[in-house]
Amino acid sequence: MPQADVYWSPNWLASNQADAFFTSLREQAAWQQLPISMFGRTVMQPRLLAWYGDHAYTYSGLTLSPRPWxxxxxxxxxxxxxxxxxxxxxxxxxxxxxxSDYMGWHRDDELELGRQPTIASVSLGASRRFLFRHPKRQLKREFLLDHGSLLVMAGETQTHWQHSVPKTQKPLGERINLTFRWLNSEEAK
Ligand SMILES: O=C(O)CCC(=O)C(=O)O
Ligand SMILES: [Mn+2]
Incomplete structure (x- = not known):
């Protein structure tokens, strides 16, 4: 991918490890469905989320207080x-x-992430398509993020590319995705 720094590791976790992480996170994570404002209207986000770590985070207009690790x-x-x-x-x-749950086109470009964030994304459960598009050059790329895989986006990726997880009509089960991030509290002020 031009103007990007993307690493892809399918089968990154052994399948029994991935199974164990899926089961316990599904049961134990502090899942919530949050509202989001879009074009002046407030709607529920088309997925559940949970936020852990050392910093609060403002994400699509919501400030999330973190749960402890x-x-x-x-x-x-x-x-x-x-x-x-x-x-x-x-x-x-x-x-x-x-x-029917999905993530629309976006960049992970919040100020607290800094200019060239490294974001590591672990997928568990049902496989979902993960799309990249480069609006200026009209390029597209696609990955199938399957159980136990690791996708890393670094360098200039967020500057030039957007990403999404589209809806699908296919009957499929639940998927958990974890994106590990480094947040700078300096920029957040
Ligand atoms: O579910 C995914 O693979 C992507 C999640 C994502 O892009 C995000 O949380 O910013
Ligand atoms: Mn993202």
């Missing part, structure tokens, strides 16, 4: 840090309940 999320964070040689101080969890 759990041993399990610290375990997963340590594995992600070892794989990426990067550090993370927060994680956003998304739960897509079925094919």
């Amino acid at each position: 759990t041993p399990e999320l610290l375990d997963l964070k340590a594995r992600v840090e070892a794989a990426t040689h990067a550090r993370f101080n927060t994680v956003l969890l998304n739960l897509y309940r079925d094919g």
